[in-house]
Amino acid sequence: MNQKTNCIVAQSGGPTVxxxxxxxxxxxxxxxxxxxxxxxGALNGITGILNHRIxxxxxxxxEDASFxxxxxxxxxxxxxxxxxxxxxxxxxxxxxxQIFDFFQEMKIRAFFYIGGNDSMDTVLKLSSYGKxxxxxxxxxxxxxxxxxxxxGTDHTPGFxxxxxxxxxxxxxxxxxxxxxxxxxxxxxxxxxxxxxxxTAASVxxxxxxxxxxxxxxxxxxxxxxxxxxxxxxxxxxxxxxIIIAISEGIHxxxxxxISASQASNDQFGHSQLSGAGKALEYIxxxxxxxxxxxxxxxxxxxxxxxxxxxTDLDESVACGxxxxxxSLENISGVMVCIVRETQSPYRCSIGYADISGIANEVKxxxxxxxxxxxxxxxxxxxxxxxxxxxxxxxxxxxxxxxxYLNISHLL
Amino acid sequence: MNQKTNCIVAQSGGPTVxxxxxxxxxxxxxxxxxxxxxxxGALNGITGILNHRIxxxxxxxxEDASFxxxxxxxxxxxxxxxxxxxxxxxxxxxxxxQIFDFFQEMKIRAFFYIGGNDSMDTVLKLSSYGKxxxxxxxxxxxxxxxxxxxxGTDHTPGFxxxxxxxxxxxxxxxxxxxxxxxxxxxxxxxxxxxxxxxTAASVxxxxxxxxxxxxxxxxxxxxxxxxxxxxxxxxxxxxxxIIIAISEGIHxxxxxxISASQASNDQFGHSQLSGAGKALEYIxxxxxxxxxxxxxxxxxxxxxxxxxxxTDLDESVACGxxxxxxSLENISGVMVCIVRETQSPYRCSIGYADISGIANEVKxxxxxxxxxxxxxxxxxxxxxxxxxxxxxxxxxxxxxxxxYLNISHLL
Numbered sequence: 001m002n003q004k005t006n007c008i009v010a011q012s013g014g015p016t017v018x019x020x021x022x023x024x025x026x027x028x029x030x031x032x033x034x035x036x037x038x039x040x041g042a043l044n045g046i047t048g049i050l051n052h053r054i055x056x057x058x059x060x061x062x063e064d065a066s067f068x069x070x071x072x073x074x075x076x077x078x079x080x081x082x083x084x085x086x087x088x089x090x091x092x093x094x095x096x097x098q099i100f101d102f103f104q105e106m107k108i109r110a111f112f113y114i115g116g117n118d119s120m121d122t123v124l125k126l127s128s129y130g131k132x133x134x135x136x137x138x139x140x141x142x143x144x145x146x147x148x149x150x151x152g153t154d155h156t157p158g159f160x161x162x163x164x165x166x167x168x169x170x171x172x173x174x175x176x177x178x179x180x181x182x183x184x185x186x187x188x189x190x191x192x193x194x195x196x197x198x199t200a201a202s203v204x205x206x207x208x209x210x211x212x213x214x215x216x217x218x219x220x221x222x223x224x225x226x227x228x229x230x231x232x233x234x235x236x237x238x239x240x241x242i243i244i245a246i247s248e249g250i251h252x253x254x255x256x257x258i259s260a261s262q263a264s265n266d267q268f269g270h271s272q273l274s275g276a277g278k279a280l281e282y283i284x285x286x287x288x289x290x291x292x293x294x295x296x297x298x299x300x301x302x303x304x305x306x307x308x309x310x311t312d313l314d315e316s317v318a319c320g321x322x323x324x325x326x327s328l329e330n331i332s333g334v335m336v337c338i339v340r341e342t343q344s345p346y347r348c349s350i351g352y353a354d355i356s357g358i359a360n361e362v363k364x365x366x367x368x369x370x371x372x373x374x375x376x377x378x379x380x381x382x383x384x385x386x387x388x389x390x391x392x393x394x395x396x397x398x399x400x401x402x403x404y405l406n407i408s409h410l411l
Numbered sequence: 412m413n414q415k416t417n418c419i420v421a422q423s424g425g426p427t428v429x430x431x432x433x434x435x436x437x438x439x440x441x442x443x444x445x446x447x448x449x450x451x452g453a454l455n456g457i458t459g460i461l462n463h464r465i466x467x468x469x470x471x472x473x474e475d476a477s478f479x480x481x482x483x484x485x486x487x488x489x490x491x492x493x494x495x496x497x498x499x500x501x502x503x504x505x506x507x508x509q510i511f512d513f514f515q516e517m518k519i520r521a522f523f524y525i526g527g528n529d530s531m532d533t534v535l536k537l538s539s540y541g542k543x544x545x546x547x548x549x550x551x552x553x554x555x556x557x558x559x560x561x562x563g564t565d566h567t568p569g570f571x572x573x574x575x576x577x578x579x580x581x582x583x584x585x586x587x588x589x590x591x592x593x594x595x596x597x598x599x600x601x602x603x604x605x606x607x608x609x610t611a612a613s614v615x616x617x618x619x620x621x622x623x624x625x626x627x628x629x630x631x632x633x634x635x636x637x638x639x640x641x642x643x644x645x646x647x648x649x650x651x652x653i654i655i656a657i658s659e660g661i662h663x664x665x666x667x668x669i670s671a672s673q674a675s676n677d678q679f680g681h682s683q684l685s686g687a688g689k690a691l692e693y694i695x696x697x698x699x700x701x702x703x704x705x706x707x708x709x710x711x712x713x714x715x716x717x718x719x720x721x722t723d724l725d726e727s728v729a730c731g732x733x734x735x736x737x738s739l740e741n742i743s744g745v746m747v748c749i750v751r752e753t754q755s756p757y758r759c760s761i762g763y764a765d766i767s768g769i770a771n772e773v774k775x776x777x778x779x780x781x782x783x784x785x786x787x788x789x790x791x792x793x794x795x796x797x798x799x800x801x802x803x804x805x806x807x808x809x810x811x812x813x814x815y816l817n818i819s820h821l822l
Contacts, residue, residue: 015586015587015590044590044591044592047592074586075586075587076586076587076589076590077590080589080590081590081591082591082592083591164811167811167812168811168813169711169715171812171813172486172711172714172715172716172717172813173710173711173714175426175485175486175714175716175815176487176710176713176714178487178491178818178821178822179426179455179487179488179491179492179821180455180491180492180493180494181455181458181491181493204810204811204812205812207810207812208817208819209817209818209819209822239822240822241822295709295710296709297709298706298707298708298709299584299587299706300580300583300584300711302587303583303584303586303587304580304583305583305586306579306583306717306718307717307718309811386810386811389811389812390810390811391811392808397803398618399615399618399797399801400575400578400579400615400720400797400800400801400802401575401578401579401582401615401616401618401800402579402582402583404582404586406619406620407586407620407621408619408620410589411589411620411650411651411652
């Protein structure tokens with residue numbers, strides 16, 4: 001490639017706090033290697049390419065010396081997102097033609113798509129189509145998801161920060177809980193409908209004085225209400241305040257989510273009104289007649305950039321840089337991945353994997369990371385998780401709130 | 412007073428992230444002025460005095476050089492809390508006698524009680540009783556509450572940090588929201604059942620690119636569903652994503668809380684299942700047929716010490732120190748208060764006020780801090796709030812999570 005060609009990058013799926021770090025890595029990598037004339041960004045994912053809504057990111061970085069460093073710590077998608085799924089090429093080939101016409105018109109030689117499972121489906125489809133028409137455009141996926149459920153990578157960019165947010169919050173909730181001398185149960189509901197990685201990360205809240213969460217339930221095991229009640233009852237014999245971490249996706253052995261309509265005595269009506277945490281609150285209250293409250297760790301677990309993992313952000317930048325390097329080698333139809341080289345000391349390298357085994361798959365927590373009774377995670381899980389939440393980036397503040405990058409172009 | 416006497420301090424009510432900063436101020440002040448032989452702490456509020464559960468805080472500070480600095484940034488109550496309300500002295504005089512006997516036995520010359528409205532009731536009752544028996548023990552209240560609803564003080568310790576947490580979270584939720592190109596409404600429910608100060612602080616999320624929250628509803632005004640729906644509908648004509656900040660305590664003109672049972676089409680059953688945010692979610696969804704979600708800013712708004720206001724923590728320390736100074740002047744039956752000396756530059760002094768006009772009262776948001784339609788706060792509110800969230804303390808981290816003070820003595 002040479003300086004007369006350009007590259008384009010887009011972001012898709014749900015927010016994380018590291019997805020802009022990967023974007024900054026792409027821009028930084030392309031500028032340092034001086035391999036593209038312009039780094040364009042498509043607004044709102046692949047739809048920005050279909051609608052010709054693009055911005056010049058390398059120009060931005062040249063104009064503003066703080067652009068890349070601020071981009072690295074800004075949460076959610078600087079370029080906006082979309083939930084658009086590419087149609088099958090056999091059904092609507094004109095969509096593909098439109099995209100590759102755009103690439104040609106804009107002298108695009110590489111397209112980088114930062115996203116999760118669905119976005120990797122787009123990478124798979126576009127790279128297959130590109131091959132079929134002998135397009136010179138390289139298509140590369142860069143992973144991101146707080147769910148950590150992508151195959152092909154040791155862990156996903158964005159997960160470490162969400163894990164740090166969850167673990168730190170859990171510790172703070174423990175401080176909030178331990179102040180009263182009365183029997184109580186606190187249920188903390190954590191994101192991750194199909195994969196329990198993020199809920200498992202609550203285990204990292206434990207330290208020399210805090211053993212919470214006392215119980216951890218992941219969607220990789222069927223949730224048994226009676227066992228849970230028995231476990232809580234037993235714990236309450238020895239301890240006043242019990243804290244339980246549950247995934248939003250816990251379900252019974254028939255696959256039914258534990259939600260309001262599942263809760264005991266069935267007074268709850270509209271099941272959409274409440275999730276697993278609220279439902280379990282009522283189940284335990286009815287069974288044990290103790291004070292129970294539920295706390296939903298809200299969207300801040302995926303957008304609370306003020307509490308990010310520096311390890312995560314640095315790795316996310318490296319993933320973006322790696323994508324640029326791969327494009328120079330004409331490697332297409334792949335996803336950048338993180339390879340854990342050594343566990344102690346923790347050291348990773350950035351590699352890549354063929355996209356076909358990754359797109360549309362979900363990587364669940366392996367069974368040996370969960371104890372036999374399904375109410376704890378094992379030390380293997382802790383060893384896996386702990387390095388990912390290390391380090392704190394410097395977050396600039398202005399007027400008392402975080403000073404993130406201006407996103408008015410999305411409004 | 413002399414070095415042969417002691418003082419005792421306790422904490423009560425709900426958590427804030429600054430209540431330990433005030434505690435550290437008491438210990439620091441007493442040690443610097445060298446006016447008490449020991450600073451004792453009673454565990455779980457006034458009940459610790461009744462049950463003789465105390466610890467020696469000045470010893471702790473002498474043994475561990477980092478004790479006071481770590482205490483300053485540790486959330487919730489290091490000494491634990493209670494919800495115990497002192498009985499009327501006419502009904503159970505023996506409780507009072509027991510407390511003052513304990514004071515005499517332990518050579519206590521000053522009792523400092525850090526808390527909110529209910530705790531100030533304890534200060535009022537104890538100081539009145541003390542006067543009636545000519546006790547030499549000085550009784551002083553130190554305010555704290557995230558609700559900012561105490562009279563006698565410009566603002567309460569703990570409020571500025573909660574306000575910073577709410578404003579920063581709101582900005583991050585805006586980043587999370589603006590990524591999609593589709594009409595959506597996000598409702599953010601904030602604590603404060605009777606007073607809207609904390610919900611009002613969401614206004615500080617506005618910056619050069621973010622105008623959210625687009626609407627702000629406080630419990631100081633009756634909530635009118637039809638007006639709210641009309642306001643949202645009008646805003647959606649010009650803007651894709653609308654963010655609404657509401658207090659958990661919003662209510663209609665008959666005083667009924669906006670909760671699940673109030674929501675349209677009445678399918679919701681159990682009203683305890685959901686608060687104002689969830690109820691308004693369903694109300695707007697039914698009325699406007701757009702994507703609506705609700706986010707409850709959870710207990711982290713009161714215990715998320717990783718995002719505290721340095722101004723708040725410093726003032727809280729100063730309040731603790733002032734309490735010790737007042738005790739040396741034998742000033743009893745008062746609450747320490749913060750006096751705003753100048754607005755620009757913001758400068759405060761620490762004073763005190765008679766407890767009788769403070770206990771059991773609620774300071775609401777004044778009507779001129781809210782616009783005529785009751786869906787915005789005024790610039791007077793912004794001017795009042797802005798100085799309180801300035802500055803970020805250094806929070807130490809260990810193993811990827813905040814390194815707070817060990818609270819195993821509460822377990």
